[in-house]
Amino acid sequence: MEFLTRTGKPLPQSVLTSAENAKKDPVSRREFLAIASAFGATSATAYGMLGMAAPARAAAHANLKEGGTVRMQMEVRALKDPRTFDWSQIANFSRGWLEYLAIWENDGTFTPGLLESWEINDDATEYTLNVRKGVTWNDGTAFTAQDVARNIEGWCDKSLEGNSMAGRFATLVDEETGKAIEGAIEVVDDHTVKLTLPKSDITLIPGMADYPAAITPEGFDPDTMLENPKGTGPYLPESLEVGVKSVLVKNPDHTWWGTEVFGGPYIDRLEYIDYGTDPSAWIAAAEAEEVDAFYSMEGEYIDVMSTLDGWVENEIATAATIVIRPNQLAEVDGMKPYEDKRVRNALQLAVDNAVLLELGYAGRGLVAENHHVGPMHPEYAEVEPPKTDPEAARALMEEAGMADYEHELFSIDDAWRKDTTDAVAAQLRDAGIKVKRTILPGSTFWNDWVKYPFSSTNWNARPLGVQIWALAYRSSEAWNEFGYASPEFDALLSEALATADVEARREIMAKGEKMLQDDGVTIQPYWRSLYNHTREGLVGAAHHIGFEYHPARMAWAEE
The missing domain is CATH 3.10.105.10 (Dipeptide-binding Protein; Domain 3)
Structure with a gap:
């Protein structure tokens, strides 16, 4: 049987060999799925290589309500340039309107986001990024390959203090200039970007899915990103008070590209509420019915939460x-x-x-x-x-x-x-x-x-x-x-x-x-192993392998 990428090309032999090893070693299964999907395989193809059926995503849950509010306990931190994000909590708020080229899933696979697909040659020295068509920024302008190329160039800029994306994309960085290698990032047409690397690097797609890789618009200014929240996502920031609370609300004036792909967005409002670092305060918030979900629960408090009625425990290794x-x-x-x-x-x-x-x-x-x-x-x-x-x-x-x-x-x-x-x-x-x-x-x-x-x-x-x-x-x-x-x-x-x-x-x-x-x-x-707890009936807020929460995936199920 021939296993193909999303674009119909055969997967490299190294990926096929990894599949055979993963069949013998269940511990490495998730990591094989990461490798296969990073090379462009769909989730169905990657699972098929293991002789397994791909699981349904949370967004495919039946009988989801439109509307409603979700209140999540989480540290509320100040915004800054996404390339310098050093905590997932910052990205969980900005993810409402600043999206990603690819999404890392709990099973280890990568789902295309603002990219529709990608192709990587056998030795991982050439990447072809196929930009999703029909995506617009929330001001109505088209999202194009130029936006993708500009962001990748920014990721390679070592002159920006704290830019950890330069580490993820070090293969594309010219050591002498501290900038992207000239000619390495090519805009082929409005929906295609080609990356030509001086040496192999298998990590670029995983790097694009990491939380500091949020895609920003031309002229982006981190100092005004709250007042001018231009992005491709379905939500807008309503308020942000560091250490207290941040709120996202559905953008009624933006037709989100993801509705046709993933479904949603469902909830009207997402509130991140900061109760500090003492989990006993989080438990008190649950008992007072002030929250619907927790960012991450730790230690003895995992057992405490499991004694409360109306809550679901979510665990992931x-x-x-x-x-x-x-x-x-x-x-x-x-x-x-x-x-x-x-x-x-x-x-x-x-x-x-x-x-x-x-x-x-x-x-x-x-x-x-x-x-x-x-x-x-x-x-x-x-x-x-x-x-x-x-x-x-x-x-x-x-x-x-x-x-x-x-x-x-x-x-x-x-x-x-x-x-x-x-x-x-x-x-x-x-x-x-x-x-x-x-x-x-x-x-x-x-x-x-x-x-x-x-x-x-x-x-x-x-x-x-x-x-x-x-x-x-x-x-x-x-x-x-x-x-x-x-x-x-x-x-x-x-x-x-x-x-x-x-x-x-x-x-x-x-x-x-x-x-x-x-x-x-x-x-x-x-x-x-990571744990969080969500109220019964809440979908799409279980603990993520990388501490990510996606507002567009959250929903309340019909009773």
Whole structure:
């Protein structure tokens, strides 16, 4: 049987080989679906390659009401240029009117958004992006290939501080100019864009689906995006009060392209309400019937919510995680305490990741191995797991001349991140390593999250392990909070990004995983299962694998 892309072309042999492996290994099934759909296969084709039927989307739910309001508990954060979005919550609000070229689904596949389809050649050096016809901006002007090309050029602009999209599209960036490579982005016609890469890169479609990749109009100004909310989506911002509440309302004057494709939009109004970081306040809001859905529920509060009548628990296993990392570039009192590899290795040796999973996240997940790639990623390679040896940790600290040094370990003040970081501090103390814990409110902690000398940070899931490495561990990237700069690791990553065959990429990843472990870059202790709760009858608001919520998919079912 021949398996084809959306445009009728055969899928590469590397994808067909991955399908055979995924049939034998159910754990890698979701990741195969990501690879196949990234290469242009429809969901039905990708599932068919596994001998399975594609599941129905939530939007296909029968008997959905038109109208109504949904109230969701979620942090309400300030807007800024989407390329610098560093929290999913920001995008969940702007997604009402700023949309995406592709959408990452919970099963791992990518659904075309403002793109109708795409084609990628066998070695992933040429991308043909087919722009959806009939889409208009909400001021009535046509959405064209020029809009797509302009946004991709903007993603490649390294001069914009905090632009993490430049990391996702690094293959298209000219190292000398810090801009898109001249001639690499070609507008073929009004509905076709061609990308010509200097080397293979399999991650561009997943990158287009990530939350900082919102498509903005010509002349976009982040300072006026509330007053002038030009976009292609079906909603408009009514209000935004940081830390309190933000509201989206259906745009009655815009004919949304997605109605014919997905159905909807259904609800008239979506309210994001900020109850702070203490989950006990969220529970109180549920009991007072002030909310209909939760962004994400954590720890013991998952069980509490499950005792309340009228609520549905939603769970999904993911590659979301936490890192407790020393920053190799950070100075403390005129010295760089974590520049020394022995100090970083000592911190890892003192900590048992299984204990962190149990104490920090009530065991709801999988133990990880300090290299930020897991068995849910297609290119994951089995390497020796990290060892726990408090005596060896103490000896290394003494050897480094740091036996009497007091480490200050920072974290946010919420439940699971605080609890996990507390458990790290306790194990370090048990190993004879001095630790001072500093706990900060979110409003303070996130201002300079990449700069703390020693702190914990949560990371969202990404479809591919190489995506995470490119964002977090490549030298000088905007989100590299580790201060890690290794030319050898960068070279391995470049090779992995350019290798379409999963088995070949896995061999490269094994070297990189071992390198991150040996260099003591981070304590990355576990992978999280994610939970949220929604009121009975609410459709389209279950927990997303990447913490995304799509207003146009939310609806109340007929009783």
